[in-house]
Amino acid sequence: MEEKQLNHFSHEEHPLILSELRKENDDGSIDRKFVVCYGCQEQILDPAAYCCFACHFFLHKRCAELPRQIRHPMHSQHDLVLLGKPPYYSRSCICDACGQDDWKFFTYHCSLCEFDLDVSCAILDQPEILEQREIELDCHHHRLIQLEKPASFLCDACGKVDEDSSYLCPTCQFWIHKKCALRPTKVKHKDHNHSLQLAYSLPSDHRKFPQQCSVCWKKVRLRDWVYYCGPCRYFVHITCVVISQKDEEQLREDIEYPISGEQVQNVVKLPSNNTAQELIARFLLKEDEISNSNDSVKSNIPEEIFLISHRKHPLVLLEKVQNLDEIESTTSDDQEEAKALLVCDVCIEPICSSDDPHYYACAECGYVVHLTCSNLPPKLHIPQHPQHPFSLMHNPSAVGHFTCQACYRWTNANYYNCKPCELSICIKCASASMITSSVKHDGHKKHLLAQLQSSDRIRCTACGGYTYGGGFGFACEDCHFYVGYNCALLPPTTTQRWDKHPLLLIYPPYFEHPEEFYCVLCEKEINPNHWMYHCRECDYSLHPLCIPQIGRVKYGRFLNVNNHSHPLTHVPEAKYKSFCGSCNNRRLDWEEAFECDSCRFYLCPDCAYERELTDYEE
Numbered sequence: 001m002e003e004k005q006l007n008h009f010s011h012e013e014h015p016l017i018l019s020e021l022r023k024e025n026d027d028g029s030i031d032r033k034f035v036v037c038y039g040c041q042e043q044i045l046d047p048a049a050y051c052c053f054a055c056h057f058f059l060h061k062r063c064a065e066l067p068r069q070i071r072h073p074m075h076s077q078h079d080l081v082l083l084g085k086p087p088y089y090s091r092s093c094i095c096d097a098c099g100q101d102d103w104k105f106f107t108y109h110c111s112l113c114e115f116d117l118d119v120s121c122a123i124l125d126q127p128e129i130l131e132q133r134e135i136e137l138d139c140h141h142h143r144l145i146q147l148e149k150p151a152s153f154l155c156d157a158c159g160k161v162d163e164d165s166s167y168l169c170p171t172c173q174f175w176i177h178k179k180c181a182l183r184p185t186k187v188k189h190k191d192h193n194h195s196l197q198l199a200y201s202l203p204s205d206h207r208k209f210p211q212q213c214s215v216c217w218k219k220v221r222l223r224d225w226v227y228y229c230g231p232c233r234y235f236v237h238i239t240c241v242v243i244s245q246k247d248e249e250q251l252r253e254d255i256e257y258p259i260s261g262e263q264v265q266n267v268v269k270l271p272s273n274n275t276a277q278e279l280i281a282r283f284l285l286k287e288d289e290i291s292n293s294n295d296s297v298k299s300n301i302p303e304e305i306f307l308i309s310h311r312k313h314p315l316v317l318l319e320k321v322q323n324l325d326e327i328e329s330t331t332s333d334d335q336e337e338a339k340a341l342l343v344c345d346v347c348i349e350p351i352c353s354s355d356d357p358h359y360y361a362c363a364e365c366g367y368v369v370h371l372t373c374s375n376l377p378p379k380l381h382i383p384q385h386p387q388h389p390f391s392l393m394h395n396p397s398a399v400g401h402f403t404c405q406a407c408y409r410w411t412n413a414n415y416y417n418c419k420p421c422e423l424s425i426c427i428k429c430a431s432a433s434m435i436t437s438s439v440k441h442d443g444h445k446k447h448l449l450a451q452l453q454s455s456d457r458i459r460c461t462a463c464g465g466y467t468y469g470g471g472f473g474f475a476c477e478d479c480h481f482y483v484g485y486n487c488a489l490l491p492p493t494t495t496q497r498w499d500k501h502p503l504l505l506i507y508p509p510y511f512e513h514p515e516e517f518y519c520v521l522c523e524k525e526i527n528p529n530h531w532m533y534h535c536r537e538c539d540y541s542l543h544p545l546c547i548p549q550i551g552r553v554k555y556g557r558f559l560n561v562n563n564h565s566h567p568l569t570h571v572p573e574a575k576y577k578s579f580c581g582s583c584n585n586r587r588l589d590w591e592e593a594f595e596c597d598s599c600r601f602y603l604c605p606d607c608a609y610e611r612e613l614t615d616y617e618e
Helices: 127-132 245-255 261-266 275-284 332-341 427-433 605-611
Strands: 016-020 022-024 030-032 048-052 057-059 069-072 075-083 107-110 115-118 144-154 161-168 175-177 196-199 226-229 234-237 268-270 304-307 310-319 358-362 367-370 390-393 415-418 423-426 439-441 473-476 481-484 493-496 499-506 532-535 540-542 568-571 593-596 601-603
Touching: 075 115, 144 175, 268 275, 275 367, 275 427, 310 367, 390 423, 415 427, 423 427, 593 605, 601 605
Parallel strands: 268 439
Antiparallel strands: 016 048, 022 030, 048 057, 069 075, 075 107, 107 115, 144 161, 161 175, 196 226, 226 234, 304 310, 310 358, 358 367, 390 415, 415 423, 473 481, 493 499, 499 532, 532 540, 568 593, 593 601
């Protein structure tokens, strides 16, 4: 081996000679000198090293050739200078990377900050390994350097603080976990039909509305790395994606409803077209009668009754026709009118012939009531408000609007009221609050729902609004899925007057529908993370609350007001170029109003309430 000398600053007494440390004997055995590198204090296993045998001083070839000055990612503001030993009075230091104390050997040092690294932590000592430890990512302009020793820090990729190996940008302090840096760009997830693409921030096309992770239901922040399916608007945090086949097999069973055969009959299934009546029946009947009501029970139904909410005339038991074609009407308009009139005046829900066609009606007033609603208890103890009982109330006003404090919708239905607390709840929400079993809702097929336990305001997953204080809603705590009564009790289908097709209640993610959704009634864009009604044949959508019949108001009631000789009819939409005849000619085009057909006279609901002639029967 050709002799190579090196004058090294760490050993100025003698030059260092590049020497072989192992020798092969004639019998094939190898003699190896056991020596330790002064610079890094590790055993020298290389065939050769720089040596001063007189002083018993040795250096790895790589340690002897270390650069005297570097810029390190852990201290990028200043250069670090290589010293033969720490410059302090004690001749020792603490490594600012690994915390090793009493270090007395090669040290990269910043005199301005008294920052020190031993050579093992200053990974720039191995250029050939350094190449393997540097990576480039599409999301960052600079190369990232791997730090070997685990560190606890806030990751710029997943937003979590974990102790892990990491990659750091020496230029701008961009710091991410190693497991995040090595994420695959495309994955399959058990809950979605399509491959998910890795994005280093929330894609710009999806920033109009707040996005939620479809696994943990927490917000996807603008700078979060995320896996997503663009056409379906499906987003998952990178830490929420199940990649391993083992984990996926363990979780796959959790997709179905975890209910036994004995539980099926006690689980409330939503959505339903007859929700109010089904729920009322549950707390009116004993549990063993819920699915066993028979003809003998129905034969005891009285033919005529009086209700406190309608004491002028008796209500007579009638039966709704099974098909509108059976109505002796000559035009489809007459049939639609007959259909529209059959709305219960107590709960403001349609009287459907698909279940029990019997109902009570007043022939003179057009007042109709479900069989179930005719048996509502005058007092009700609602679990969410155990302080006082609620009394069944009705508003004799034809306008009759009040705001339900469970679903926060305007309605002219009857209601339950807690007088001491001034708390009023509509019939439908009161019946929902009496559910003691689990709820199976198509909007969340992964698990069953239970009554919401918290009385705090919680954001409804279905509409993005808040479920107001009182706990009037359903929840899956495991998935952070919350839905207020307002959305949970929506019917699965509804109709619009101009469309012969049914409107279906649909839930995100909306597979294979990359186009934006706009409500055809209010003409505003619909948040694709929320529930909506959709016509598949015509491909148009609507906000649930934009549909008149979803608003829980019964139209068609008559109202007498002062200073007008004819009765006014409550209509969901005033005609084009209509004005309120009382409040400064307010424009009422297509808005709820009280209308006089004879005079083309209109009043808005507020003015109708003020001018109503209050001749209520006591």
